[in-house]
Amino acid sequence: MSSADRTLQAKMNRKTLVFIFILLLASVFRLNHLDWGLPNEYHPYSYHPDEAKQLDSIANMDPTELDFNPDEFIYPSLQYYINAFALLTAKTVGYAKIIPDISFYIANPNELAKLFYVGRLVTALFGIATVLLVFFIGRRLYNEEAGFIAAAIMAILPIHIIHSHYMTVDVPLTFWITLTLFFSTYILKEDKWWPYILAGLSAGFATATKYPGVFAWLFVVGAHMLRRYVEEENTQSVKSSPPHIQPFHTLSQISLLEKKLIISGLFLVLAFLLASPYVFIDYQHSIPAITGQWNLAKTAVMDNLGGNGFQYHPIIYPLVAALPFLFGIPLYLLLLYALINNFKNARTQFMLLLSVTVPFFFLFATSKLA
DSSP states (O other), X not given: OOHHHHHHHHHHHHHHHHHHHHHHHHHHHHHTTTTTTOOOSSOSSOSSHHHHHHHHHHHTOBGGGTBOOOSOOSSOSHHHHHHHHHHHHHHHTTSOOOOSOHHHHHHOHHHHHHHHHHHHHHHHHHHHXXXXXXXXXXXXXXXXXXXXXXXXXXXHOHHHHHHTTSSSSHHHHHHHHHHHHHHHHHHHHOOOHHHHHHHHHHHHXXXXXXXXXXXXXXXXXXXXXHHHHHHHHHHHHHHSSSOOOOHHHHHHTOOTTOHHHHHHHHHHHHHHHHHSTHHHHTHHHHHHHHHHHHHHHTSOGGGGTOOOSGGGSTTHHIIIIIHHHHHOHHHHHHHHHHHXXXXXXXXXXXXXXXXXXXXXXXXXXXXXXX
């Protein structure tokens, strides 16, 4: 082996070690203490109220009668089905007992704790998978070093670690949104059918996990528009001498009714229909539940803070209080630096990231539904 080959091999080995370290870091932070606050002889419940909703919805189903209606539509059904499958697997391998009589779990809270633990393990695995996706997205949009940095930040992100310890929908939702972004990076750089289809499916699964997940499809629209914009600009540059680019005119020539976007949207609807069918089948109950969530979303979070001053404005408060708390001060400052630096460069990769994060920020800032 030549000196150059040995140097290349050593570099690859270092990158592999960094990748493994980040994965282990993400795993340790998410798998450690999954058993915190589980039901026991002192409290027969979980401290997170939404965890019980998962088990209640699963208990409403009766597979023996082919009844998979969760009878609960505050959230769509996909995560109920995933957790139900995980619980069935746990029962099959002898780890957990699934008994239809609630009195059994009242008398044996440790058995109830096992059900919660299985659901939390599913959430943690979604969280770890999200860290991996962030690496691949960073590598595709920028370079391998950017992928490592992004994955490392995601691995230690406080809010993501916290929610990876709950049997809830937020971390799985983040996974499906991130997966949509991953496929959208291919749309940004290639004019092929398959990423539109897969991005549509993953956006549909995001919507079937939590209704605001439908915003994930904006990644598809953003990637499509940005790629077409670059193509149109390149065409105009060739035709014009000297080049005379008109950005708004270029954007006006790009249609949202192009076949690939329409097909992607149809696959979103298909995925949602398959993963949460009773939203349509049992519409008498789902529509009031969804309407109730919408009415809740229209109630601003700031109404409950009771504070006065500009810092309590729905847009200002997340920037000066919520996000620094959720990210931690060092990571938040790093995020602000990255935003400012990318704004100056105005790259298409950065514009793709903004296509969903900006709408989600305003949803988070102005409603309770986020």
